[in-house]
Amino acid sequence: MIETWYAILSFMLVMFIVLEGFDIGAGMLQHIVGKTEAERRLVIAAIGPLWSWHEVWLVSFGGVLFVAFPTILASAFAGFYLAFFLLLWSLILRGISLEVSGHIAEPMWRTAWNFIFVASNLLLAILIGAALGNVVRGVPLNADGKFSLAFFTNFSPYGNVGILDWFTVSVAVFMLVTFAAHGANALILKTEGPVHDRSLRLARRLWKIVLLLLAIITFETWRVRPELFSGMSPKPIAWIGLVFVIVGAVAIFTGLHGKRELRAVIGSSLFITGLMIAGAASVFPIMLHSTLAPENSLSAYQNAAAGHGLVIALVWWPIAFILAVGYALFIYRYYIGKVKAAEDNQNPY
Amino acid sequence: MADTIFWSRLQFGFTITYHYLFPQLTMGLAWIIVYFKWKHLRTGDETFGNAARFWARIFGINFAVGVVTGIPMEFQFGTNWAAFSKFSGNIIGQTLAMEGMFAFFLESALIGAVVWGEKRLGPRNHFLATVGVALGSWLSGYFILTTNAFMQHPVGYSTAADGSLRLGSFSSFLLNPWAMILFLHNQCAALITGSFVVTAVGALYALRGKFAEQASLFLKTGTLVGLISCALVAFPTGDQQAKMVAKHQPVSLAAMEGHFHGGTNVELNFIGQPNVSAERIDNRIYMPYALSFLAFGHLHAKVQGLDDFPKDEWPTNIELLYYAFHVMAGLGTIFILLMVLANFQRWRGRLEKSRGLLWALMLAFPFPYIATTAGWMTAELGRQPWIIFHILRTGQGVSDVVSGGNVLFTLIGFTGLYFVLGVLFLFLVAREIAHGPQSISANGKLEVSHD
Numbered sequence: 023m024i025e026t027w028y029a030i031l032s033f034m035l036v037m038f039i040v041l042e043g044f045d046i047g048a049g050m051l052q053h054i055v056g057k058t059e060a061e062r063r064l065v066i067a068a069i070g071p072l073w074s075w076h077e078v079w080l081v082s083f084g085g086v087l088f089v090a091f092p093t094i095l096a097s098a099f100a101g102f103y104l105a106f107f108l109l110l111w112s113l114i115l116r117g118i119s120l121e122v123s124g125h126i127a128e129p130m131w132r133t134a135w136n137f138i139f140v141a142s143n144l145l146l147a148i149l150i151g152a153a154l155g156n157v158v159r160g161v162p163l164n165a166d167g168k169f170s171l172a173f174f175t176n177f178s179p180y181g182n183v184g185i186l187d188w189f190t191v192s193v194a195v196f197m198l199v200t201f202a203a204h205g206a207n208a209l210i211l212k213t214e215g216p217v218h219d220r221s222l223r224l225a226r227r228l229w230k231i232v233l234l235l236l237a238i239i240t241f242e243t244w245r246v247r248p249e250l251f252s253g254m255s256p257k258p259i260a261w262i263g264l265v266f267v268i269v270g271a272v273a274i275f276t277g278l279h280g281k282r283e284l285r286a287v288i289g290s291s292l293f294i295t296g297l298m299i300a301g302a303a304s305v306f307p308i309m310l311h312s313t314l315a316p317e318n319s320l321s322a323y324q325n326a327a328a329g330h331g332l333v334i335a336l337v338w339w340p341i342a343f344i345l346a347v348g349y350a351l352f353i354y355r356y357y358i359g360k361v362k363a364a365e366d367n368q369n370p371y
Numbered sequence: 372m373a374d375t376i377f378w379s380r381l382q383f384g385f386t387i388t389y390h391y392l393f394p395q396l397t398m399g400l401a402w403i404i405v406y407f408k409w410k411h412l413r414t415g416d417e418t419f420g421n422a423a424r425f426w427a428r429i430f431g432i433n434f435a436v437g438v439v440t441g442i443p444m445e446f447q448f449g450t451n452w453a454a455f456s457k458f459s460g461n462i463i464g465q466t467l468a469m470e471g472m473f474a475f476f477l478e479s480a481l482i483g484a485v486v487w488g489e490k491r492l493g494p495r496n497h498f499l500a501t502v503g504v505a506l507g508s509w510l511s512g513y514f515i516l517t518t519n520a521f522m523q524h525p526v527g528y529s530t531a532a533d534g535s536l537r538l539g540s541f542s543s544f545l546l547n548p549w550a551m552i553l554f555l556h557n558q559c560a561a562l563i564t565g566s567f568v569v570t571a572v573g574a575l576y577a578l579r580g581k582f583a584e585q586a587s588l589f590l591k592t593g594t595l596v597g598l599i600s601c602a603l604v605a606f607p608t609g610d611q612q613a614k615m616v617a618k619h620q621p622v623s624l625a626a627m628e629g630h631f632h633g634g635t636n637v638e639l640n641f642i643g644q645p646n647v648s649a650e651r652i653d654n655r656i657y658m659p660y661a662l663s664f665l666a667f668g669h670l671h672a673k674v675q676g677l678d679d680f681p682k683d684e685w686p687t688n689i690e691l692l693y694y695a696f697h698v699m700a701g702l703g704t705i706f707i708l709l710m711v712l713a714n715f716q717r718w719r720g721r722l723e724k725s726r727g728l729l730w731a732l733m734l735a736f737p738f739p740y741i742a743t744t745a746g747w748m749t750a751e752l753g754r755q756p757w758i759i760f761h762i763l764r765t766g767q768g769v770s771d772v773v774s775g776g777n778v779l780f781t782l783i784g785f786t787g788l789y790f791v792l793g794v795l796f797l798f799l800v801a802r803e804i805a806h807g808p809q810s811i812s813a814n815g816k817l818e819v820s821h822d
Contacts (some may be wrong), residue, residue, distance in 0.1 A: 071483025074438060078475040084445055092460020098463030099449025099456070100770035106450050107443075107781040111788060114439040118792065121435040125799055170772040210544040327461045328531055335465060339472065346476035349503070353484050356491045 023333070024326045027090040028309075030339065032302040034086060038079035039150070039298060040204075040291045045073045047205015049106065049116070049143035050198075052091055052136060055209060055220040059132055066120065066139075067361040071074040073120060075350050089335050093167065093295075093325040094309050101169040102153070105185050109149045116142035144198070151197025155190030158301060159183065159246055160311030163318040167325075179246045184311050189246050196235040202291045203228035207274070212359050225286070226278050233271065236297075242363035247311070250304045260303035266296025374775030376766050379451040384751070388744055389789050390444055393437030395743050398512055398558060399565020399600075400430055403507035403592060408498045418584045424489070425585070425808035426569070427501075431486035432799045434504075436792055438479075443785075445471075451778065455758050455768030459536045462528055462544060463521055466514045474511035478504055480788040505822040512556050512561075520550035522759050523750065524619050536762070552615055553750075556608035560746065562600035563706060569593035570713070571736035572804055574729040585808045587723060594717055594732075598710040605703055610665070616753065617666035621675045621759060623753030626686045627696040628662055629655075633676035637662040641701075645693045650678070685756045695748035702742035709735060 048069055056062035087095045099106060115138050123135030159179045161169045176185040186194075206225035210218055244251055254260045273289025276282065305311065309325070312318035326332065403425045411419035445467060448456050481500040489497045522530075527544030531537045538544065573589025576582045617624045624630070629640050631650040639662040643655030663672040677685055686692050704802055713732060716722040723729070758768040 071488065072480060074479035074482065075476060077442075078471060078479045081442060081445060081475055082468065084449070084472030085464070085471035088448070088456065088460050089464030089468040092464055093457050095458035095460060095464075096770075099446060100451075100453035100772050103450050103770070103773045103777055106446060107784065110443045110446060111784060113442055114788060114792075117435065117439040118795070121431070122795065124798060125432075125802075168772050170774075187526035327464065329461060329529075330539040331461050331465060331541075334538070334541045335468065339421045342469070342472035342476070344537060346472065346480070348539070349477050349480035352496075353480050353488075353500070356484065356488065 023336075024307075024322050026336065027086075027326065027332060028302075028306060028322050030300065031083065031090065032325045034079055034083040035302075036295050036298045038076070038083060040294050041076035041079060042073075043201050043204045044292060045069045045076055045205070046143045046146050047201040047203065048209050049120075049204055049205065050140055050147060051209065051221070051224065052140050052200055053207070055217050055224065057216070059129070061215075061217050062132075062136055063124070064213055064217050064361060065209065066124065068209055069120070070212075070357050070361075071353060072350060072357075074117070075346075075353075077117070078346075081142075086335075086339070090311065090327055090332060091325050092327055094320055094322075097163070097167055097169065097320060098161075098310060099142055100172055102156070102185070103170070104173060105149060105153065105171070109146070109153075112142045112145045112149060116146060124337065147198045147201040150201075151194035152185060152190045152300070154197065155193030156185060157310070158193070158243060158250070158305065159189050160313040160319070162314050163310060163312035163320065164314065165318055166320065167320055171311075179313070181313055189242050192235075192239050192242055196232070198241050198296065199228060199235055200232050203232050204294060207278075207283075207286045207290045210278075211287050212361055214362060222278065227270075229274050229278065229290075250318075254300075254304045257303050257306075260300045263296045263298070263300030263303060266292045266299060268296075269286075270294075270296055279288040375771070375773060375778060378768050378771050378775050378778035378782055379773075380765065381448055382681070382785065385782065386440070386443055386447065386785055386789075388747070389793075390437065390440040391743070391747065392740055393433050393440065394508065394512070395561045395564045395740070396433050396568060397430065397437055398508045398561035399502075399563065400433070400568065401508050401565075402427060402562070403569055403596060404430060404564055405498075405501050405505050405586060406592065407588075408501050412494055412498050417573055417590060421808045422585050422588055423501075425803070427486055428803050429800055431482070432796060432803070434478075434482055434486075436796050440789070440792070451770055452758070452768045452771065453770035453772070455763065457535065458763055458768070459521075459528075459759060461531075461535065461537050463518045465538065465541070465544070466518045466521075470511050470514035470518075471788060474507045474514060478507035478511065481507070509558065512558060515552070516554045516557060517545060517547060517550040519750070520547045520553055522757075523553075523754055524549035524615070525759055525762055536759075549615055549619070552608060552611045556746075559600045559604035559608055560739070560743045562596060563604060563699045564743060566593045566595075566597035566600060567706075567732075567736045567739045571733045572599055574733035575804070575808070577723050578726065578729050578733065582807050582809075590713075590732075592720055593718065594710060594713040594722070597706075598714045601706045601710045602701070605707060609700075609703065613665060617674070620753060622677065622680045622684055623686060623692075624666060625675060625677045625680070626689045626692050627749060627753055629689075629693045630662065630674060630676045631678060633674065633679040635663065635671050635673045637666075637672075637674040638662055639665065640697075645690050647689050684756070686752055687754055692749060692752040695745040695752060699742050699745040702738050702745070706735075706742070708740070740759075741796055 048065055052065045056065050073108060119135045119139035119142065121141065123132055156171070160183070161171060162182050163169045172184045174186045175182055175329050177184070177187045179187045179189040203225055206221045206228060209221035210225060257278065268294030270289045270291070273285050275287050277286030307322040308319045309322050310320040404423050407419045407423035407426065410416065411423055429460035463508070481503045484492055484497070485500050485504050492500060521544065524547060526547050527538065527540040527542070528536045529539040567636070569589050570593030573586050573593055577590060613624070629643065629645040629652045630637060636659070638657040638659045640652050641656045641658065643652035643657075646653050660670040662674055664670050666672065666674055711733065713722060713728060716728060717724050756764055758765040
């Protein structure tokens with residue numbers, strides 16, 4: 023039961039990172055791939071009407087964490103207090119800029135909202151990356167299972183850590199570049215013309231940097247949490263994750279150089295999914311690792327919700343999941359294919 | 372420690388009050404748009420089509436602000452109220468997760484298409500998408516109100532060995548009688564907000580002599596929905612809600628009413644200022660026997676006063692609670708009178724010529740927002756000093772690792788951000804209202820082609 027809920031939560035987080043990753047990545051490249059206002063609007067149109075559906079995976083992840091591991095939620099949300107609000111404010115600014123920039127076709131209005139859109143996407147990528155880095159590195163949990171993270175302490179990933187240190191910053195940079203490359207793949211698939219060509223050139227370069235950075239953070243992870251590697255061998259799921267990463271990488275490079283746009287997008291989704299699976303499987307069952315003392319770590323087994331609540335949730339969750347995917351498919355079939363015209367449909371008067 | 376509690380309460384109160392300004396219109400307006408779209412689908416009359424598109428544009432702006440201000444609410448349970456989340460997460464986690472899984476996915480998938488995708492989806496599926504968003508918004512309302520109902524009137528739980536709560540009966544938790552009444556009362560209030568806003572825009576256009584067809588349609592639909600929902604919000608839903616409070620939270624009822632000394636044949640205070648230290652209402656105007664009757668159904672019923680309860684169980688801000696309740700009830704009464712008058716004039720065919728009444732209807736639209744906010748303040752202040760009534764005190768629910776300074780930092784951030792959002796919202800909605808319900812083709816709407 024606990025393994026199932028850990029898997030469901032991991033799945034929801036993967037859905038969020040992969041789907042929202044398209045939007046975040048495409049969004050932060052808006053000014054690089056779009057040189058004219060029409061091209062920049064094309065990037066927004068490519069993100070499409072389902073961006074908020076992508077974002078709901080994060081909100082629902084929070085809800086399911088609540089129902090399955092309330093103790094972990096209580097510890098983590100309070101511990102990451104300031105970082106959480108930065109994330110929430112970035113989500114607010116990004117959502118608003120996406121929705122309102124199209125309302126008025128006036129250059130200053132567009133410039134201002136485009137700037138907020140790009141900046142909030144960059145910040146989101148860094149914050150999500152830093153958050154993942156923090157989960158891998160661990161947090162300064164005390165014996166009561168609580169912690170409170172400062173933004174930074176002495177930038178060392180050992181002992182009394184802060185949110186940012188050389189390890190988590192490395193992961194943040196890695197995720198920033200990965201989101202950008204992932205978003206570029208989506209733009210290649212969804213656009214034509216100059217935006218498409220710039221995205222393609224950019225993606226070919228970015229994915230090489232991603233592989234280089236992956237090698238670096240793998241080495242760093244081995245320095246910070248060597249036990250994750252030694253603990254991986256008996257976990258077949260972690261190896262499946264690695265297979266995904268390799269297959270994904272091959273698909274990306276053959277896709278980008280063979281003009282197989284869909285293959286590249288599937289490849290980058292597999293690549294990110296594989297990394298997340300490998301990460302989630304190798305830290306399991308520890309959901310929050312303590313950098314102060316290993317015995318303070320919070321394990322899924324000791325902190326899952328008790329009673330029959332999890333059984334009940336296991337009945338309604340699959341129903342809700344099928345419905346959720348159904349709604350998205352109902353809408354998505356109207357938006358398949360490339361966005362073509364230079365103007366989007368947000369009715370400027 | 373004390374200041375963490377204070378700032379966390381202020382932050383939650385501020386962010387939830389601000390957030391709820393938007394969903395109340397969403398939930399009310401959604402069904403009015405569904406009605407316009409249904410008429411358009413059936414008759415092909417573009418008056419309805421343009422009306423639906425006009426309100427869908429305003430709905431879209433409103434929805435966007437509602438969504439972005441709503442995301443911090445769920446997360447604040449964990450960030451600011453970690454002890455509460457840990458204590459009761461086994462139960463309220465169910466509804467919070469179900470809200471995301473059942474309601475948010477539905478709304479978020481369809482909203483973009485509802486606002487921008489009419490041509491692409493075609494009339495029938497666009498209508499279905501609109502119904503989906505309306506259903507999603509009400510479903511979301513039910514789940515979050517069930518969560519609140521558990522805090523007001525906890526049912527369906529058991530206590531675990533470590534003292535925390537555990538789900539006892541899922542069905543009694545989900546079908547909490549408090550949640551049922553609260554949902555009906557709250558949704559009627561949302562329909563009031565929606566109908567008053569539609570009416571106000573109709574009155575504006577009628578007074579300015581613009582968009583005559585839509586002005587007439589908005590006035591007709593708005594005042595009719597307004598009359599029905601104003602009647603239902605008072606009776607039976609408001610009445611049942613009050614009886615529920617009288618039965619399960621008698622101390623809250625006493626404080627709401629400024630009823631300091633218990634007794635029989637209890638009067639209902641209309642106006643007056645609570646003087647808590649002297650335990651009386653100053654300058655009061657009241658109706659004899661009315662509270663006994665309203666709370667328990669007969670004139671001589673005994674109603675407990677605040678002095679029947681230990682002081683540490685009194686709501687912590689009796690003055691504000693008293694005013695919140697009286698503002699809600701007073702405005703609700705005025706709404707009924709206004710809507711009866713408007714419908715009477717409409718029945719006589721004179722509404723669009725009654726300029727004084729049109730002015731009143733136009734200027735009335737902020738008051739449902741005030742009444743709804745006051746109603747929620749009544750519910751939430753009335754529950755104090757408990758975060759879960761008679762189980763967990765508010766001070767015990769706070770995140771003890773978060774300093775007051777950190778909470779004030781984020782509160783200041785929210786204040787600034789929400790001020791900007793508010794200005795932006797008013798600007799964009801005012802633009803839509805100034806532009807009016809004109810047909811799309813008339814102003815050359817541009818579209819991305821996806822073929």
